[in-house]
Amino acid sequence: QVQLVQSGAEVKKPGASVKVSCKASGYTFTSYGISWVRQAPGQGLEWMGWISAYNGNTNYAQKLQGRVTMTTDTSTSTAYMELRSLRSDDTAVYYCASSDDAFDIWGQGTMVTVSS
């Protein structure tokens, strides 16, 4: 079936980096872009950025520019999101999502905890 499966939970120390993966199946990976969205505990959804799975073009939220990198591997239909220089306020559930009009699928979420 159509799905996005994300990597498991991570615990990182402040200043470290984290890389979350998102593997697509059940559809043509290069037909849709992948967005990354995060949600801090008890807070709302925050859009982080988007990458075209077709040509790798990216668009990042201004507040994360310089700390985030999104990539794709079309050979494995997998998207990646790397966040560097982690701070405590980066603690959140990170989601990948692929959407276009009515086509809308989300990963199950990856909890990233930043704590010393």
Place this chain on the structure above:
Amino acid sequence: SYELTQPSSVSVSPGQTARITCSGDVLAKKYARWFQQKPGQAPVLVIYKDSERPSGIPERFSGSSSGTTVTLTISGAQVEDEADYYCYSAADNNQVFGGGTKLTVL
């Protein structure tokens, strides 16, 4: 940057009509999407292109648009509709979510 403003909470009794608004200048030019999120779950798309309903979403969910405001309407709200609802839009190279509205049905 763009901003979308939603009420923090809306409360209705079962069977009543719930209306959740979302306001922002970008909505005058771009479509909105609405997502439903229940605790511990990923968001689910309930409305796209302001008023289109994906397959599998109950007919009681509808959307409308007027100027810089979009509205999600749940006609005859059910207890299972209790959730957080987020509007979303994209313009140029920016995408943004509203702050979310907690819908209580009791």
